[in-house]
Amino acid sequence: MSVTVIRPADRAAWLDARRQDVTASVAAAVLNVHPYTSQYQLWAEKTGRLSPDGEATDAMMRGVYIEPVGVAMLRDQKPEWAVEYHADNAYYRDEKIRIGATPDAFAVDPGREGRGNVQIKSASESAFKDYWIDPDTKQVIPPTWIALQAITEARLTGCDWACVALVVITWRGTLRLYVIDIPLIERHWVAIKTGVAEFWRVVDAGEHPPIDWEKDGSTVLDVYRDSYTDVRDLSDDAALDVIIRRYKEAKELESSGKKLADTLKPQIIFALGNSAAGKTASYDIRASTQIRASYVASESQSRVLRIKPRRDHDVDASRF
Known part of the structure; x- marks a missing residue:
């Protein structure tokens, strides 16, 4: 796998770089397991059929603002880790299979081999309880689409392990950090690549994915x-x-x-x-x-x- 790293000058350049790929944040859509983006919506975006991009949404901006906070909390919670964070929107893409990712941070944990990909996420306390807590085991389990995003980022960046650092904003306004390991299961990565290849085949053939009305x-x-x-x-x-x-x-x-x-x-x-x-x-x-x-x-x-x-x-x- 040959990966190119693009360091965009600004948000516009970053958006332009991402336009040509299925990015990690929506990779789950090609497997029909993304809660917010369907294959048809992804097709409409990647073929330029949607209205021009507007300003970043409130949810997007919350992620931007929380990201450095999450890194600081991670360094406090895991002082033995060497956390690498540049906030430069570096974009990693595999031109051949047309998959891309913008990783948040990396880390070296002396307790395991290699470098890890760290994905920073944020959630309200109610969303955390609804979507991150297994109702039976009460364990913190990342949603499937987020796990697939972490796997994609790790594979494109050549990392040996991956985790999600989740910042929970409580109803009191305080912050809690949960660090969850994401297993890099090879069959999941193969499924993502296969789904992306089929998505681009449909696009290149001038077709569109099935519509969910x-x-x-x-x-x-x-x-x-x-x-x-x-x-x-x-x-x-x-x-x-x-x-x-x-x-x-x-x-x-x-x-x-x-x-x-x-x-x-x-x-x-x-x-x-x-x-x-x-x-x-x-x-x-x-x-x-x-x-x-x-x-x-x-x-x-x-x-x-x-x-x-x-x-x-x-x-x-x-x-x-």
Whole structure:
């Protein structure tokens, strides 16, 4: 494995370097075990179909601010360790398999061989109890996606062992540190590499991963946020008529059917693609892009979906 180290000058350069790879923080997505990123969402990001990146979120900034605190706490808790921390966003990437990582810190523990990868994480006390504590054993067990991130970082940086240093922010405002070892299990690394290879095969073939309409609806709407001045003939798509009928019924029962409608709308927009209008055997569809100006925030845009029965076609419900 040939790994290149990039030392970006600023955040923009760091984001640009990461754009070409599946990074360690989302590696679990290719195995469908990431709680926040699906394969389709990752595909939309890596193919440049999502809206331009905005400012870092509050959660991201919390991680940035907590990172040096976590390092200081680790040095206090493990004084025998030699902790290496540069805060330089050094980016490690394997160009061949297109996997990358930005490790937080490294450590040498005199009690074991080699150098270790240290991943700094933070969590509120409630999140710690919900996602880090095994309900049966009461042991601290990192979420799967975080363990896979640590394995990826360790492999790319050539480390011999890995751990997660978790800073828990208690409800009193105090901090607690938990240091959890992550076993570097080879089959997990092989699974990550295999999943990443398949992800890039799909991308290079001009395809996309399966869409989970429950999770990916907002991403589909973002991918197809712009409409063009054409009309797509969807007359042969009988399944879409069923979706539209369900969507209309859901909208009529707004209070109880909002979740269903929000799942069906992206499916209709997906069928339209970037077309501003379309027609099925039963319906005329319009979904033009609407840009809304604001004096207190940046302007926003969305696809406004309008559906009506086709005048030249009487809908026969018995057909479905």
